[in-house]
Amino acid sequence: MSHSNDEFPKDELNSLFAEYRALVRDPEPAANFMPELWRKIENRQGVIIRMKRLTQVFVAAAAAICILFATVMSVPRSTTQDVHSSYVDVLAEAYPTETLAAHGILPHEGVEARTK
Numbered sequence: 001m002s003h004s005n006d007e008f009p010k011d012e013l014n015s016l017f018a019e020y021r022a023l024v025r026d027p028e029p030a031a032n033f034m035p036e037l038w039r040k041i042e043n044r045q046g047v048i049i050r051m052k053r054l055t056q057v058f059v060a061a062a063a064a065i066c067i068l069f070a071t072v073m074s075v076p077r078s079t080t081q082d083v084h085s086s087y088v089d090v091l092a093e094a095y096p097t098e099t100l101a102a103h104g105i106l107p108h109e110g111v112e113a114r115t116k
Helices: 010-023 033-074 087-094 097-103 108-115
Strands: none
Touching: none
């Protein structure tokens, strides 16, 4: 088999292929080849479909939470207590000026009148 690359006799090539076929046999597919192949394909697709559904559930839950937070943030606060009021303002609302005298606290006019 010492021929040049440009001229390889056809019958030598056919004999080489015949030797190869004799040494390496084609595997015969088993009776359950196609069912096994389809089972593997369906298993892979099943995992992908489950991941897709799980992702859709997470996206829907995230959207619902965002809508809930946006709704809570847009609802006006109740008018019972101003969030920005100071501690003194809250105490002044809890104890009006008329009831301070009952606790022994005099209004500003009374303090100024005593000091003059």
